[in-house]
Amino acid sequence: MSALAEAAPRRAARFAFDRNAIDASLWLPVGVVLFLLVFFSLATDSFATLRNFTAISGQAGTLLIACLGGTFVILMGSIDLSVGAVVLLGGAMSVTLLNHTPLGFATIPAVALLGGLLGLVNGTIYTWGRIPSFIVTLGTLSVFSGLALTILDGRAIQFDLDGFETIAIGQLVPHLPNIAFWALVAWAVVVVIASRTRFGRYMYLIGGGETVARTAGVPVTRYKIYAFMLSGVLAGIGAVLSVARLGAAGPSLGTDLLLNSLAAIVVGGTSLSGGIGGPHRTLIGVLIIAILDNGLNLMGVSQYSQMVVKGLVVIAAVLVSRDRSRTTVVK
Amino acid sequence: MSPHSQIPPAPTSVTPLFKAHGLTKSFGPNVILDGVEFEVPRKAIVTFVGENGAGKSTLFNLLSGIVAPDAGSMRLNGRDYRPHGYGEALRLGVSRVFQEQSLVGNVPVYENLLLGYEGRFTHAGQWLDRRAMIAAAEGIIEAAGIDVDVRRRTADYDFSKRQSIEIARACLATSHLGGIVEPFVLLDEPTSALDRRDEDAFFKLVTRIKGQGSLLFVSHRLTEVLAISDLIYVLKDGQLVARLDPATTDEKTLHGLMVGRERAADYYHERRQRPVTDGPALLGVRKLGRSGHFADVTLEVRPGEVVGIGGLLDSGKSALGKALAGVEPAEHGTVSFVSGPPEIPDIRSQVRKGLGYVPAERLTEGMIPAFSVAWNISLASGADLFAGPLGWWRRRRELATAARYAKEMSIRSATPAQRCARLSGGNQQKVVLARWLCRQPKLLVLDNPTRGVDAGAKEEIYRLIRDLTDQGVGVLLITDELLELIGLSDRILIMQRGSIVTEVAAPPDAKPTERELVTFMLPRSGTPGRSAVHQIPETLQ
Numbered sequence: 001m002s003a004l005a006e007a008a009p010r011r012a013a014r015f016a017f018d019r020n021a022i023d024a025s026l027w028l029p030v031g032v033v034l035f036l037l038v039f040f041s042l043a044t045d046s047f048a049t050l051r052n053f054t055a056i057s058g059q060a061g062t063l064l065i066a067c068l069g070g071t072f073v074i075l076m077g078s079i080d081l082s083v084g085a086v087v088l089l090g091g092a093m094s095v096t097l098l099n100h101t102p103l104g105f106a107t108i109p110a111v112a113l114l115g116g117l118l119g120l121v122n123g124t125i126y127t128w129g130r131i132p133s134f135i136v137t138l139g140t141l142s143v144f145s146g147l148a149l150t151i152l153d154g155r156a157i158q159f160d161l162d163g164f165e166t167i168a169i170g171q172l173v174p175h176l177p178n179i180a181f182w183a184l185v186a187w188a189v190v191v192v193i194a195s196r197t198r199f200g201r202y203m204y205l206i207g208g209g210e211t212v213a214r215t216a217g218v219p220v221t222r223y224k225i226y227a228f229m230l231s232g233v234l235a236g237i238g239a240v241l242s243v244a245r246l247g248a249a250g251p252s253l254g255t256d257l258l259l260n261s262l263a264a265i266v267v268g269g270t271s272l273s274g275g276i277g278g279p280h281r282t283l284i285g286v287l288i289i290a291i292l293d294n295g296l297n298l299m300g301v302s303q304y305s306q307m308v309v310k311g312l313v314v315i316a317a318v319l320v321s322r323d324r325s326r327t328t329v330v331k
Numbered sequence: 332m333s334p335h336s337q338i339p340p341a342p343t344s345v346t347p348l349f350k351a352h353g354l355t356k357s358f359g360p361n362v363i364l365d366g367v368e369f370e371v372p373r374k375a376i377v378t379f380v381g382e383n384g385a386g387k388s389t390l391f392n393l394l395s396g397i398v399a400p401d402a403g404s405m406r407l408n409g410r411d412y413r414p415h416g417y418g419e420a421l422r423l424g425v426s427r428v429f430q431e432q433s434l435v436g437n438v439p440v441y442e443n444l445l446l447g448y449e450g451r452f453t454h455a456g457q458w459l460d461r462r463a464m465i466a467a468a469e470g471i472i473e474a475a476g477i478d479v480d481v482r483r484r485t486a487d488y489d490f491s492k493r494q495s496i497e498i499a500r501a502c503l504a505t506s507h508l509g510g511i512v513e514p515f516v517l518l519d520e521p522t523s524a525l526d527r528r529d530e531d532a533f534f535k536l537v538t539r540i541k542g543q544g545s546l547l548f549v550s551h552r553l554t555e556v557l558a559i560s561d562l563i564y565v566l567k568d569g570q571l572v573a574r575l576d577p578a579t580t581d582e583k584t585l586h587g588l589m590v591g592r593e594r595a596a597d598y599y600h601e602r603r604q605r606p607v608t609d610g611p612a613l614l615g616v617r618k619l620g621r622s623g624h625f626a627d628v629t630l631e632v633r634p635g636e637v638v639g640i641g642g643l644l645d646s647g648k649s650a651l652g653k654a655l656a657g658v659e660p661a662e663h664g665t666v667s668f669v670s671g672p673p674e675i676p677d678i679r680s681q682v683r684k685g686l687g688y689v690p691a692e693r694l695t696e697g698m699i700p701a702f703s704v705a706w707n708i709s710l711a712s713g714a715d716l717f718a719g720p721l722g723w724w725r726r727r728r729e730l731a732t733a734a735r736y737a738k739e740m741s742i743r744s745a746t747p748a749q750r751c752a753r754l755s756g757g758n759q760q761k762v763v764l765a766r767w768l769c770r771q772p773k774l775l776v777l778d779n780p781t782r783g784v785d786a787g788a789k790e791e792i793y794r795l796i797r798d799l800t801d802q803g804v805g806v807l808l809i810t811d812e813l814l815e816l817i818g819l820s821d822r823i824l825i826m827q828r829g830s831i832v833t834e835v836a837a838p839p840d841a842k843p844t845e846r847e848l849v850t851f852m853l854p855r856s857g858t859p860g861r862s863a864v865h866q867i868p869e870t871l872q
Contacts, residue, residue: 198722205710209699215658215690216711216766217682275701 069231077274087254090239115236123228156250207274441468599818639820656688687767757788
């Protein structure tokens with residue numbers, strides 16, 4: 001743990017223009033991934049197998065897609081707690097659209113659009129109402145989940161469209177489930193958006209100094225809404241893909257995403273105070289969470305103990321990344 | 332106590348309550364206080380007057396333990412006084428009323444009055460004895476002579492009542508509960524936010540408290556200072572220049588002592604100041620107002636002109652700058668900029684039309700210290716830097732722009748990738764200016780553009796302002812630095828309590844003096860708002 005503690009000030013201090021992607025502090029989470037790989041390989045025989053890596057990438061796919069938009073939201077200094085609920089509602093809508101409309105594969109853009117609208121709701125209430133995003137998305141988390149469970153009537157509903165599952169569990173690349181493939185594509189696109197477009201730049205500026213950005217004429221409110229919409233769109237896509245992967249949408253869809261998505265983003269190295277980090281780091285965070293989940297399962301650690309471990313990992317990650325000397329009041 | 336009880340004169344009555352010896356404090360290369368020596372007699376009101384930046388706030392920070400002096404010593408009650416932090420100062424009997432109120436709004440008044448003394452009213456360490464607390468608080472309120480129900484919520488009272496509560500706490504809670512016999516209270520511009528009626532109550536309160544301990548004031552209002560002080564010290568550029576008896580001095584003398592530095596015309600490039608032709612106005616402001624900040628402001632800025640705005644800290648000049656830039660929009664009146672229609676502007680449209688705004692608070696509003704020089708320069712850039720509907724970032728162009736301005740303005744940083752936090756104040760301010768220069772602005776609204784900037788960088792910024800006006804850029808200069816205001820401006824508008832009260836021409840061959848400007852900034856003795864102050868001594872007699 002002392003190595004982690006020593007790395008803390010460097011992470012807080014370093015924010016290099018254009019070299020953000022190869023920041024030295026990136027190596028800490030990468031080191032954790034390598035450590036976990038070695039540890040679980042030694043601890044259990046079944047971990048370091050091609051089959052298991054395929055399984056891990058399938059699990060990590062949904063998480064990665066769902067986290068990417070949330071990374072922008074955290075990067076600009078807000079938080080989106082409703083990602084899991086958007087996935088649940090998106091999943092419920094997916095099976096409904098697949099079973100009761102002739103949309104077929106067009107369900108994918110339809111649910112993505114729905115996610116965008118849900119994000120628009122979050123962003124609009126947050127910016128116009130001047131309510132902390134934490135509260136807004138905690139509220140919509142409950143609203144979206146309630147709507148989804150009403151649609152599902154509390155049951156798991158299977159879809160009946162032959163071949164739809166291949167978008168998630170087929171393998172365009174051998175041994176890599178399509179859901180992981182699409183997640184990596186989405187990750188690459190989002191990384192480019194973050195580092196090469198005005199939208200990405202504004203996310204950093206708003207997170208790093210909202211007042212400064214406003215004073216310079218940056219349309220802060222509009223871009224905050226865009227960030228929540230992007231978070232919703234990606235959660236929507238994640239929803240369709242995980243429905244395709246599981247063959248059904250059930251009441252538990254997306255419930256583990258609330259903690260897992262925040263954990264992956266923060267463990268990856270995007271600061272909760274905003275302005276530092278980025279989606280390129282979220283990939284590493286997702287790997288840490290997915291490997292941890294999978295490895296602990298294989299070791300036979302109970303579901304309940306896993307909850308304890310994961311909670312501790314998140315707190316440790318924030319402890320390491322936070323520059324406590326600059327924080328006077330914590331709420 | 333019998334009327335005949337013989338109380339021997341305490342030996343402490345000869346030693347002053349507080350004595351400072353050779354107090355010196357510098358921040359970096361700037362000497363803020365330079366060997367300041369003074370004393371505060373017992374049961375007296377002592378006032379420090381001086382210009383902005385004379386060192387008054389730093390002096391208060393030293394006395395209240397918030398910063399430690401580089402050299403010098405202080406004695407309180409004849410004992411060595413060297414507090415580490417405000418908490419210790421408070422325990423030793425020095426309390427301070429801060430400019431911004433420090434009461435908790437949502438709790439009853441008595442809880443605020445006894446804040447920090449709850450331990451005296453507990454049973455078994457935790458159970459608060461509410462009745463005893465209320466009784467103690469009522470004792471304080473009664474001693475202060477203010478009309479407040481201690482059981483009511485603090486936020487229910489208006490600003491001036493809350494200030495009275497705060498002063499009562501600072502002065503009396505220490506003596507009633509803290510075991511301090513003679514409290515020493517520091518008051519920083521206590522009346523700046525009070526209206527005339529409240530001032531009356533304030534002076535009564537202060538006079539009552541004077542019977543218990545001593546008060547140290549900082550104030551800009553010289554009439555008020557003369558009316559209530561027993562002793563006046565004048566601070567100028569960190570040095571004590573006078574110790575005066577208010578009975579034998581007047582406002583004019585005080586002004587003269589506060590200001591009167593030499594102005595080097597070269598430093599402000601005054602010879603480059605050109606007469607402004609009577610062309611169409613670049614910026615036309617009509618009856619602009621924002622409640623609580625400024626009202627009925629009408630002014631014009633023509634191309635190539637530097638219009639200075641001066642006034643005391645609470646005169647509303649910074650709020651006016653924010654409204655003209657559209658950062659905190661006005662509520663009434665109109666602004667027309669370039670050829671646009673008269674409107675209440677917002678920052679986005681102003682920036683689009685060619686306005687640049689440099690706020691006074693550089694580190695929280697002007698720039699993002701954690702980000703690079705290049706990012707901070709390109710902060711206000713739009714389509715030129717982010718191309719196409721996707722807003723594709725043109726990295727090379729950004730780097731080239733940053734590098735060019737860093738060179739032209741001699742921003743001394745290794746690379747455009749350097750984090751701004753590591754730059755000096757002067758270089759940081761140049762980065763903020765470069766942000767607007769790279770957009771070819773038509774008008775710059777500058778709020779204290781050289782605050783926290785060293786002398787060399789100041790001169791460079793002044794030269795830059797002249798370069799810009801040569802090219803026909805209009806400049807609205809809001810500043811607390813009188814010499815800068817005089818040296819740079821073509822015309823100077825003086826604000827007082829939210830209104831423009833005077834316009835002073837400042838051509839290169841006939842610049843006004845600091846003394847003249849200060850006279851305009853300070854509320855005139857004859858104005859109705861001030862007359863109440865003059866009546867105070869009579870009502871107290």
